[in-house]
Amino acid sequence: MQAFEYASPTTLKEALSLLGERWGEVDVLAGGTDLLSLMKDYVHTPKRVVNIKGIAELGGIRRTPAGLRIGATVTLDELLASPVVRTEYPSLWTAADGVRSPQIRNMGTVGGDLCQRPRCWYFRLGYGLLAQKDGTSLVVNGENKYHAIFGGGPAYFVSASSLGPALVALGAKVRLASASGARELSVEEFFVIPKSDAEREIALRPNEILTEILVPPATGVRNATYEVRHKEALDWPLATASVTLRMKGATVESARVVMGHVAPIPWVAREAERLLAGKTITEEVAEQAGKAAVAGARPLSQNGYKVRLAQVAVKRALLAAARGKA
Amino acid sequence: MSEPNYRWPARDKRRVMGTRVNRIDGPAKVSGRGKYGSDINQPGMLFAALLTCPHAHARVRSVDIKEAQALKGVTAVEVMSGPGTVIQWAGTEVAAVAALTEEIARDAVRRIKVDYEVLSHAVKEEDLKAAGGRSKPAGEVLVGDPDDAFKKADVISEGEYGIPVLQHCCLEPHGQVVMWKGDTIEYWPSTQNVSGIGGDLAQSLSIPAANVHVRQDHVGGGFGSKFSADRWGVVAAKLSKASGGRPVKLFLDRRTELEIAGSRPSGFARIRLGARKDGTIIAWESQSWGTSGPGGGGVAATQLPYVFVNIPNKRVNHTGVITHTGPARAWRAPNHPQASFLTCCAIEDLAAKLNLDPLEVFDRNFQYTARPEVYRAQLRKAAELSEWEKLWHPRGQAGPGPVKRGLGIGVATWGGLGHASDCRTTIHPDGSVEVELGSQDLGTGTRTVIAMVAAETLGLSVGQIQVKIGDNRYPPSGGSGGSTTVGGVAVSTRKSTMNALQKLLEAVAPALGVSADQLEAVDGRIQVRGNPAKSLTWKAACQKLGVKPIVEMGRNDPKNPMGMISQGVGGIQIADVSVDVETGVVKLNRLVAVQDCGLIINPKTAESQVYGACIMSICGALFEERIMCQQTGRFLNADMEFYKLAGIDDIGEIIVHLDITPEHDARGVIGLGEPPVVPGIAAIANAVANAIGVRVPRVPLTPDRVLAALEGRRA
């Protein structure tokens, strides 16, 4: 780890005043489960670290007329302990529960989950976000069994966010604050596919802090997440799917189907969403939706299996959502 | 006085041996009090860090350490791979820095400038055809007339199987604290070779072995990788000397640990079996290959077929493949798990081809093993414990639904005996007893076993024995490898304590009015044989020594085990798995291990050894693999996130059956470090084939490979 200066402000205003104008200058510390590793590997070498855990206004889960407001520094453990999340947002709950380390759930925050960096081994070894050497992708010609099957490059890492797909499927928004004000983005817009190593995989700017997540009310919707896991203990899922179904009786009025760990961003399966509208979820419909979800997949040399896994994840998430209550 | 009749007490006479004793170093370990090498903090201690090479193959042109030396807080910098050095694997140590803090040492490492001439590298060996000039054929082993036998065979079964390079991944990384002051060295390594490692370090530093004092209370895993002082031990000593003799702590970080401090060779093979309709194998042909890094290596031609060594007609070829990867080190039962996997997969594929129950095919072919009846009995037991009759089905007939269950078999053998070991027993006039050996406890329960043997001999309780190991000033004991430790230390301890007791009995005899040979040590007393009424308490007996303690030695001579220890055990494991054929995810339901192991001193720690070995097999069968990148030459998953190990919820249920019988007991003590770690991967791979109806040719049985096999393509 490179030496850095450290601040632990108690107000958002103070925290914002300490941020940099460019990536790489200042890192925001919340749970630390990713940042410390990035710094130890010299992937991040900030000159300053701003700890935001002491800022009271960034914590807490609160029901508001606009939905559920989740503070950025709410830990995964706190999220899992929320009865509202458990009963009304099972897709979010299941996604958080997929982080199978109590220690990470105790430390890791909701904001940190969205802002964590990709786990791509080339990126972590210092080959940059796009993992290129002499202008060509190391991923395409290399070891890519855990890499993206959607997105078409030049980025091939997969978004590491556990909660992202569920939040996108639920239509959640994030609030991003800077010294000059705050803006809101849908979680879907928050995740972006970078085109160069200098860009980031999220729309956050270096002078901004993600302050809260707003999840719309779950009235009239069913939602679920399914993860294909290699290990039961702490491990990154191989592919996941989160679905939100707006129901009219037994019929799907509209659907959101979002896959995780298959693209540099949570990947919205629009074909599957279209297919589901107006249908009743049956084994066959779920199967068809799974197929539709992966129809556009472009796997690499070693990750063709993930197409199948994503397909199964979509099917199983839909069936789980259909079993759940609206 | 004649030499005592060294042997184990009769089974029905043992009071301590054979009972379930909690490991005596348990409290120190569970409370965090126990100190491992990496826990040693010495006054004035410096921290060292390594600069390692990011290239798999490169020539060092220059190393500039000036900026590192100039950094405040740096006390010494040593170049380990100077100009001209050709680096053969990524992670090779190039330079080392000692500094006041670890943070400064790491900062300094980043200031070292190395200019490399990057050379072409090859880090893959899965495809033998692609190996070209890197192949090192080991020569053919030919027995009988395989060509003729294949012609006569009713059926020929062919298959290709593979198991990748695995890593030791000791939780305590390799390293040491070392202090080179004046002409002596104080050395706290993490080692499985307390008595030998000091000499190794001394030789590298050209100083007398007598000047190196080794101490180690506990070691955080070795598995075969921690015998020598290694380059990091040598450089740490040099850094200490260059820093005025201040102690230096240098332990590898996790990436370096995985890259350079231990791996086990891969094993791939194409195997052809010729057999009669009843499953009797009459011909074997194999071409195997693998890598152990720059040396080629892998499963030796003499190791295939495994266990079924007496198949009458064989043609066996092995090719080592040279790669620019971290070199292999001994890994629990070197090459046996690979050989077991290759052989047992081929046999179950033959059974499937003949539509026979593998139980029957294994049974029929046990005639080719060294101990047919032992294996037959073990297979029956394993089948019973795994509910084979109820759960087994012909390959691929697992019934409807996406989750398919299956069972599979793996077979093992291993040697044993005991390494050279000397033990010194001291009985003090106050009754306290010290037993000293320059041995080590890798977590196998060695300390406890020593205490139990001593307690048994002296008629005392385990708590009355002070076991002192982990110091090379104690009488020398071998390094812990090859399951030879328990044999070695049990015999030397038994002899040493018997010798000491003999002296005590002689000293006490006059007081009890009988000759020494009429006395015995039982239940904390020295008594006239069979007559507790004529006795002295242990303490009173020891007081007869006056002021002079008894000090007696005992030795295990590997060439003359005197019937107290033995070698050659068998083991069978049966795995029960469920495979989700939609996702390719394999879950272990149950792993049954039946193991013979001679005389068991502590069933509790013996069982733990087997449980642990089973879990290691589960890791190897389902999760572990070193992933090398040919473009970068790097070991991509040299971490604990993608170098996957099973967690507590990934192992299903494990059933251990130690084959404790009077016949096995009579063979004496046999080590358990290696045998149970051998057959599990084979059993799990066979269970998956049984479940899904097709062979997944390569482990680990990850979803990509399972799905590829189901879809009839290569992963």
Next chain:
Amino acid sequence: MKRSKDPESQAQPKGLSRRGFIRGVGLSGGAVGLLHPEGEAAPAPAVLGPGPVPITLLVNGKPHKLEVEPRVTLLDALRDRLDLTGAKRVCDRGTCGACTVILGGKAVYACSVLAIDAQGKPIQTVEGINAGGRLHPVASAFVNQDALQCGFCTPGFVMAAKAFLDRNPNPTLEQVRKGLGGNLCRCGTYVGIRQAVLEAAKQMRGGARNV
């Protein structure tokens, strides 16, 4: 690219704000003043380091004052500065759990917490729960069930198990299997650990009734 308008920022490492700069000066000028408001402006956040900073860690009920750079992890502070070596450094990347300690009542990976950030909350280490030569029921159950071999993962597992039982005093085997997913063992001691946690739960419930 937008740059800070403050001319003083030119004299600094790129992009650091003025307040950070002032803080930096403050530190070199005497450190303690950092915590006080500067000038007329609203209370400015203190920026500490990058050099050694005095911190206080409340470990096993006792405050420990030490000086560490902000980059020093809690794990390294415990092991290297306080000689509390029960928590082990294994992966050092928040994966294996060997460094588990209980911070503010919750199990955390000490390798992934900055020491400076661990101030103000009680820190419990394996040494603390086994103080005075008396084994905590969890630790004692690990011994009874032989839930250890080399023992290097064991203190982390003991702490994870304690934290788990503090929240789940009456767990099923299934819950134990799921509740300890953040720790890894290489020797393969999981069978014993499962039994040990169940045994400890029983012991601790019994103990509670006796009190």
